[in-house]
Amino acid sequence: MKSIKYCFLILLILMAYQGYSQKDSVKVFPDSSKVMNDLFFLASDSLEGRETNTAGNAIARKYIVNRLQKLGVSAYVPDYIQSFIFGKDSIPGENILGFIEGFTGKNYIVVSAHYDHVGMEDSTKIFNGADDNASGTVALLALAEHFRANQPDNNILFAFFDAEEKGLQGAKYFMQSVVVDTNRIKMNVNLDMVSRGDKNEIYAVGTYFTPYLKPMLKDAAEDKSIKLLFGRDEPKKKPNWVNSSDHAPFHNAKIPFVYFGVDDHADYHKITDTPDKVNPDFYLEAIRLIKDAIENFDANLGDIVYGK
Numbered sequence: 001m002k003s004i005k006y007c008f009l010i011l012l013i014l015m016a017y018q019g020y021s022q023k024d025s026v027k028v029f030p031d032s033s034k035v036m037n038d039l040f041f042l043a044s045d046s047l048e049g050r051e052t053n054t055a056g057n058a059i060a061r062k063y064i065v066n067r068l069q070k071l072g073v074s075a076y077v078p079d080y081i082q083s084f085i086f087g088k089d090s091i092p093g094e095n096i097l098g099f100i101e102g103f104t105g106k107n108y109i110v111v112s113a114h115y116d117h118v119g120m121e122d123s124t125k126i127f128n129g130a131d132d133n134a135s136g137t138v139a140l141l142a143l144a145e146h147f148r149a150n151q152p153d154n155n156i157l158f159a160f161f162d163a164e165e166k167g168l169q170g171a172k173y174f175m176q177s178v179v180v181d182t183n184r185i186k187m188n189v190n191l192d193m194v195s196r197g198d199k200n201e202i203y204a205v206g207t208y209f210t211p212y213l214k215p216m217l218k219d220a221a222e223d224k225s226i227k228l229l230f231g232r233d234e235p236k237k238k239p240n241w242v243n244s245s246d247h248a249p250f251h252n253a254k255i256p257f258v259y260f261g262v263d264d265h266a267d268y269h270k271i272t273d274t275p276d277k278v279n280p281d282f283y284l285e286a287i288r289l290i291k292d293a294i295e296n297f298d299a300n301l302g303d304i305v306y307g308k
Helices: 002-024 031-040 057-069 130-149 168-179 212-222 246-253 280-299
Strands: 081-086 093-100 108-114 155-161 186-192 201-205 227-230 255-260
Touching: 002 201, 031 057, 031 280, 057 093, 057 130, 057 155, 081 168, 093 130, 108 130, 108 168, 108 227, 108 280, 130 186, 130 280, 155 168, 168 246, 186 201, 186 246, 186 280, 201 280, 212 227, 212 280, 255 280
Parallel strands: 108 155, 108 186, 186 255, 201 227
Antiparallel strands: 081 093, 093 155, 201 255
Protein backbone atom coordinates (compact mmCIF):
# COMPACT_ATOMS: atom_id res chain seq x y z
CA MET A 1 0.00 0.00 0.00
CA LYS A 2 2.87 2.29 0.87
CA SER A 3 4.56 1.68 -2.48
CA ILE A 4 1.32 2.44 -4.36
CA LYS A 5 0.97 5.78 -2.57
CA TYR A 6 4.62 6.54 -3.31
CA CYS A 7 4.21 5.74 -7.01
CA PHE A 8 1.08 7.86 -7.18
CA LEU A 9 2.94 10.77 -5.58
CA ILE A 10 5.77 10.43 -8.08
CA LEU A 11 3.23 10.37 -10.91
CA LEU A 12 1.63 13.58 -9.67
CA ILE A 13 5.03 15.26 -9.44
CA LEU A 14 5.93 14.17 -12.97
CA MET A 15 2.60 15.41 -14.32
CA ALA A 16 3.04 18.73 -12.56
CA TYR A 17 6.58 19.05 -13.88
CA GLN A 18 5.48 18.18 -17.41
CA GLY A 19 2.75 20.80 -17.25
CA TYR A 20 5.23 23.36 -15.98
CA SER A 21 7.75 22.45 -18.68
CA GLN A 22 5.16 22.79 -21.44
CA LYS A 23 4.09 26.15 -20.13
CA ASP A 24 7.68 27.26 -19.66
CA SER A 25 8.60 26.18 -23.20
CA VAL A 26 5.97 28.36 -24.88
CA LYS A 27 7.97 30.65 -27.10
CA VAL A 28 7.48 34.38 -26.94
CA PHE A 29 7.43 36.02 -30.37
CA PRO A 30 9.80 37.33 -31.47
CA ASP A 31 12.86 35.79 -29.85
CA SER A 32 14.52 38.95 -28.54
CA SER A 33 18.01 37.47 -28.33
CA LYS A 34 17.90 36.26 -31.95
CA VAL A 35 16.51 39.57 -33.16
CA MET A 36 19.11 41.70 -31.44
CA ASN A 37 21.99 39.36 -32.32
CA ASP A 38 20.96 39.46 -35.99
CA LEU A 39 20.62 43.24 -35.89
CA PHE A 40 24.01 43.84 -34.30
CA PHE A 41 25.70 41.52 -36.79
CA LEU A 42 24.12 42.94 -39.95
CA ALA A 43 24.78 46.51 -38.78
CA SER A 44 28.33 45.82 -37.61
CA ASP A 45 31.42 47.61 -38.91
CA SER A 46 32.69 44.37 -40.43
CA LEU A 47 29.98 44.54 -43.11
CA GLU A 48 31.09 48.05 -44.12
CA GLY A 49 27.59 49.33 -44.83
CA ARG A 50 26.37 46.43 -47.03
CA GLU A 51 26.55 48.40 -50.28
CA THR A 52 25.45 46.40 -53.33
CA ASN A 53 28.29 44.52 -55.07
CA THR A 54 30.72 44.72 -52.15
CA ALA A 55 32.28 42.16 -49.82
CA GLY A 56 30.15 43.41 -46.92
CA ASN A 57 26.96 42.95 -48.95
CA ALA A 58 28.05 39.39 -49.78
CA ILE A 59 28.66 38.63 -46.09
CA ALA A 60 25.16 39.87 -45.25
CA ARG A 61 23.69 37.76 -48.04
CA LYS A 62 25.48 34.61 -46.85
CA TYR A 63 24.33 35.25 -43.29
CA ILE A 64 20.67 35.65 -44.36
CA VAL A 65 20.77 32.49 -46.49
CA ASN A 66 22.31 30.50 -43.63
CA ARG A 67 19.62 31.73 -41.25
CA LEU A 68 16.86 30.76 -43.71
CA GLN A 69 18.37 27.30 -44.13
CA LYS A 70 18.55 26.76 -40.36
CA LEU A 71 14.94 27.90 -40.01
CA GLY A 72 13.84 25.37 -42.61
CA VAL A 73 12.52 28.04 -44.97
CA SER A 74 12.59 26.73 -48.55
CA ALA A 75 14.54 28.36 -51.35
CA TYR A 76 12.17 29.79 -53.95
CA VAL A 77 14.92 29.88 -56.58
CA PRO A 78 18.12 27.77 -56.68
CA ASP A 79 20.26 28.53 -53.61
CA TYR A 80 17.78 31.31 -52.69
CA ILE A 81 19.55 33.76 -55.04
CA GLN A 82 17.95 35.76 -57.84
CA SER A 83 20.79 37.50 -59.67
CA PHE A 84 20.30 40.58 -61.82
CA ILE A 85 22.22 43.35 -63.57
CA PHE A 86 21.31 47.03 -63.53
CA GLY A 87 22.54 50.42 -64.68
CA LYS A 88 24.74 51.56 -67.54
CA ASP A 89 27.75 50.00 -65.81
CA SER A 90 26.00 46.61 -65.53
CA ILE A 91 26.26 46.41 -61.74
CA PRO A 92 25.39 42.96 -60.37
CA GLY A 93 22.81 42.60 -57.61
CA GLU A 94 21.35 39.58 -55.82
CA ASN A 95 17.92 39.21 -54.27
CA ILE A 96 17.31 36.47 -51.70
CA LEU A 97 13.99 34.63 -52.03
CA GLY A 98 12.66 32.29 -49.33
CA PHE A 99 9.33 30.51 -49.49
CA ILE A 100 6.72 29.03 -47.17
CA GLU A 101 3.91 27.15 -48.86
CA GLY A 102 0.40 27.86 -47.63
CA PHE A 103 -2.43 25.38 -47.10
CA THR A 104 -4.07 26.47 -50.36
CA GLY A 105 -0.81 26.81 -52.31
CA LYS A 106 -2.39 29.19 -54.82
CA ASN A 107 -1.90 32.89 -54.07
CA TYR A 108 1.05 34.78 -52.67
CA ILE A 109 1.82 37.45 -50.12
CA VAL A 110 5.26 38.92 -50.75
CA VAL A 111 6.84 40.15 -47.52
CA SER A 112 9.89 42.23 -48.34
CA ALA A 113 12.78 44.24 -46.95
CA HIS A 114 16.01 45.45 -48.53
CA TYR A 115 19.25 44.20 -46.99
CA ASP A 116 21.62 46.60 -48.75
CA HIS A 117 22.68 50.01 -47.48
CA VAL A 118 24.90 52.86 -48.71
CA GLY A 119 28.31 51.50 -47.77
CA MET A 120 31.27 53.68 -46.86
CA GLU A 121 32.67 57.15 -47.46
CA ASP A 122 36.38 57.92 -47.86
CA SER A 123 37.16 54.32 -46.85
CA THR A 124 36.82 55.35 -43.21
CA LYS A 125 33.22 56.34 -42.51
CA ILE A 126 30.90 53.34 -42.26
CA PHE A 127 27.18 53.77 -42.79
CA ASN A 128 26.01 50.84 -40.68
CA GLY A 129 22.33 51.17 -41.60
CA ALA A 130 20.91 49.63 -38.44
CA ASP A 131 17.43 51.05 -38.87
CA ASP A 132 17.83 51.39 -42.65
CA ASN A 133 17.42 48.55 -43.20
CA ALA A 134 19.01 45.91 -41.04
CA SER A 135 15.87 46.35 -38.93
CA GLY A 136 13.51 45.29 -41.71
CA THR A 137 15.81 42.45 -42.77
CA VAL A 138 15.97 41.02 -39.25
CA ALA A 139 12.21 41.42 -38.81
CA LEU A 140 11.78 39.39 -42.01
CA LEU A 141 13.88 36.59 -40.52
CA ALA A 142 11.75 36.61 -37.36
CA LEU A 143 8.56 36.50 -39.42
CA ALA A 144 9.92 33.66 -41.54
CA GLU A 145 10.60 31.67 -38.37
CA HIS A 146 7.07 32.28 -37.10
CA PHE A 147 5.31 31.29 -40.32
CA ARG A 148 7.56 28.26 -40.77
CA ALA A 149 6.15 27.02 -37.44
CA ASN A 150 2.61 28.30 -38.12
CA GLN A 151 1.68 27.47 -41.70
CA PRO A 152 -0.29 30.27 -43.40
CA ASP A 153 -3.33 29.76 -45.59
CA ASN A 154 -1.59 31.37 -48.57
CA ASN A 155 1.96 31.13 -49.87
CA ILE A 156 4.36 33.63 -48.37
CA LEU A 157 7.45 34.65 -50.32
CA PHE A 158 10.09 36.37 -48.19
CA ALA A 159 11.99 38.74 -50.49
CA PHE A 160 15.24 40.24 -49.23
CA PHE A 161 15.83 42.81 -51.96
CA ASP A 162 19.22 44.15 -53.01
CA ALA A 163 20.04 47.58 -54.47
CA GLU A 164 17.11 49.46 -52.96
CA GLU A 165 19.52 52.29 -52.26
CA LYS A 166 20.40 52.32 -55.98
CA GLY A 167 16.82 53.06 -57.05
CA LEU A 168 14.74 50.05 -55.94
CA GLN A 169 16.58 47.91 -58.46
CA GLY A 170 16.06 44.54 -56.78
CA ALA A 171 12.32 45.01 -56.37
CA LYS A 172 11.97 46.29 -59.92
CA TYR A 173 13.79 43.28 -61.30
CA PHE A 174 11.72 40.89 -59.19
CA MET A 175 8.50 42.31 -60.62
CA GLN A 176 9.84 42.21 -64.18
CA SER A 177 11.30 38.72 -63.92
CA VAL A 178 7.97 36.87 -63.71
CA VAL A 179 9.60 34.46 -61.26
CA VAL A 180 6.09 34.50 -59.76
CA ASP A 181 2.97 35.01 -61.86
CA THR A 182 2.06 38.55 -60.80
CA ASN A 183 -1.63 37.65 -61.05
CA ARG A 184 -1.05 35.35 -58.07
CA ILE A 185 0.66 38.04 -55.97
CA LYS A 186 -2.28 39.43 -54.03
CA MET A 187 -0.35 41.64 -51.63
CA ASN A 188 3.02 43.12 -50.68
CA VAL A 189 4.03 43.91 -47.11
CA ASN A 190 7.24 45.95 -47.15
CA LEU A 191 9.41 46.73 -44.11
CA ASP A 192 11.89 49.59 -44.27
CA MET A 193 13.08 51.26 -41.05
CA VAL A 194 10.95 49.67 -38.35
CA SER A 195 13.11 49.96 -35.20
CA ARG A 196 13.47 53.67 -34.40
CA GLY A 197 10.06 55.09 -33.56
CA ASP A 198 11.37 57.95 -31.44
CA LYS A 199 7.77 59.03 -30.71
CA ASN A 200 6.65 55.42 -30.20
CA GLU A 201 4.93 55.54 -33.61
CA ILE A 202 5.08 53.51 -36.79
CA TYR A 203 3.28 54.17 -40.07
CA ALA A 204 1.28 51.78 -42.23
CA VAL A 205 1.27 53.32 -45.70
CA GLY A 206 -1.00 52.14 -48.50
CA THR A 207 -4.54 52.12 -47.14
CA TYR A 208 -5.43 55.19 -49.22
CA PHE A 209 -5.34 52.87 -52.26
CA THR A 210 -6.87 49.82 -50.56
CA PRO A 211 -9.07 51.03 -47.65
CA TYR A 212 -10.22 47.47 -46.95
CA LEU A 213 -6.87 46.88 -45.22
CA LYS A 214 -7.34 49.53 -42.57
CA PRO A 215 -9.61 47.63 -40.14
CA MET A 216 -7.23 44.66 -40.23
CA LEU A 217 -4.32 46.92 -39.37
CA LYS A 218 -6.26 48.58 -36.56
CA ASP A 219 -7.08 45.16 -35.18
CA ALA A 220 -3.40 44.16 -35.23
CA ALA A 221 -2.44 47.35 -33.39
CA GLU A 222 -5.23 47.25 -30.82
CA ASP A 223 -3.34 45.50 -28.01
CA LYS A 224 0.12 46.89 -28.80
CA SER A 225 2.07 49.41 -26.76
CA ILE A 226 3.12 51.38 -29.84
CA LYS A 227 0.95 53.67 -31.94
CA LEU A 228 0.07 52.79 -35.52
CA LEU A 229 -0.44 55.78 -37.81
CA PHE A 230 -1.89 56.00 -41.31
CA GLY A 231 -1.22 58.39 -44.16
CA ARG A 232 1.86 59.45 -46.13
CA ASP A 233 0.12 57.97 -49.18
CA GLU A 234 -2.37 60.61 -50.35
CA PRO A 235 -1.59 62.17 -53.74
CA LYS A 236 -0.46 65.81 -53.62
CA LYS A 237 0.11 65.62 -49.86
CA LYS A 238 3.63 65.76 -48.45
CA PRO A 239 5.49 63.88 -47.19
CA ASN A 240 4.51 61.07 -49.51
CA TRP A 241 6.10 57.63 -49.16
CA VAL A 242 4.30 55.80 -51.96
CA ASN A 243 7.44 55.55 -54.10
CA SER A 244 10.04 55.69 -51.33
CA SER A 245 10.88 52.00 -50.98
CA ASP A 246 10.48 48.53 -52.50
CA HIS A 247 6.68 48.54 -52.31
CA ALA A 248 6.59 51.02 -55.23
CA PRO A 249 6.93 48.42 -58.06
CA PHE A 250 4.05 46.45 -56.52
CA HIS A 251 1.93 49.59 -56.26
CA ASN A 252 2.71 50.42 -59.89
CA ALA A 253 1.44 46.97 -60.84
CA LYS A 254 -1.81 47.67 -58.95
CA ILE A 255 -1.00 45.14 -56.23
CA PRO A 256 -2.26 46.09 -52.75
CA PHE A 257 0.57 47.00 -50.41
CA VAL A 258 1.30 48.08 -46.88
CA TYR A 259 4.60 49.73 -46.13
CA PHE A 260 5.63 49.73 -42.48
CA GLY A 261 8.16 52.38 -41.52
CA VAL A 262 9.03 55.06 -39.01
CA ASP A 263 9.62 58.75 -39.62
CA ASP A 264 13.08 59.83 -40.71
CA HIS A 265 15.23 60.49 -37.67
CA ALA A 266 18.44 62.41 -37.04
CA ASP A 267 20.57 59.38 -37.93
CA TYR A 268 18.89 58.58 -41.26
CA HIS A 269 21.58 57.91 -43.89
CA LYS A 270 24.30 58.97 -41.47
CA ILE A 271 27.17 57.08 -39.91
CA THR A 272 25.30 57.35 -36.61
CA ASP A 273 22.55 54.89 -37.67
CA THR A 274 24.02 52.23 -35.39
CA PRO A 275 22.33 49.31 -33.55
CA ASP A 276 22.90 50.79 -30.10
CA LYS A 277 20.37 53.52 -31.01
CA VAL A 278 17.58 50.96 -31.42
CA ASN A 279 14.96 50.73 -28.66
CA PRO A 280 14.41 46.95 -28.30
CA ASP A 281 10.99 47.37 -26.68
CA PHE A 282 9.68 49.41 -29.60
CA TYR A 283 11.35 47.19 -32.20
CA LEU A 284 10.04 43.90 -30.83
CA GLU A 285 6.53 45.32 -30.47
CA ALA A 286 6.66 46.57 -34.07
CA ILE A 287 7.55 43.06 -35.26
CA ARG A 288 4.63 41.63 -33.26
CA LEU A 289 2.26 44.18 -34.79
CA ILE A 290 3.46 43.36 -38.31
CA LYS A 291 3.10 39.63 -37.67
CA ASP A 292 -0.50 40.06 -36.51
CA ALA A 293 -1.27 42.25 -39.51
CA ILE A 294 0.10 39.63 -41.93
CA GLU A 295 -2.01 36.96 -40.24
CA ASN A 296 -5.08 39.16 -40.75
CA PHE A 297 -4.20 39.73 -44.41
CA ASP A 298 -3.60 36.01 -44.89
CA ALA A 299 -7.02 35.14 -43.45
CA ASN A 300 -8.78 37.65 -45.71
CA LEU A 301 -6.60 37.60 -48.84
CA GLY A 302 -9.42 36.58 -51.16
CA ASP A 303 -11.26 39.81 -50.37
CA ILE A 304 -8.29 42.17 -50.71
CA VAL A 305 -8.49 44.02 -54.01
CA TYR A 306 -6.48 47.07 -55.06
CA GLY A 307 -8.64 50.19 -55.02
CA LYS A 308 -11.29 48.78 -52.69
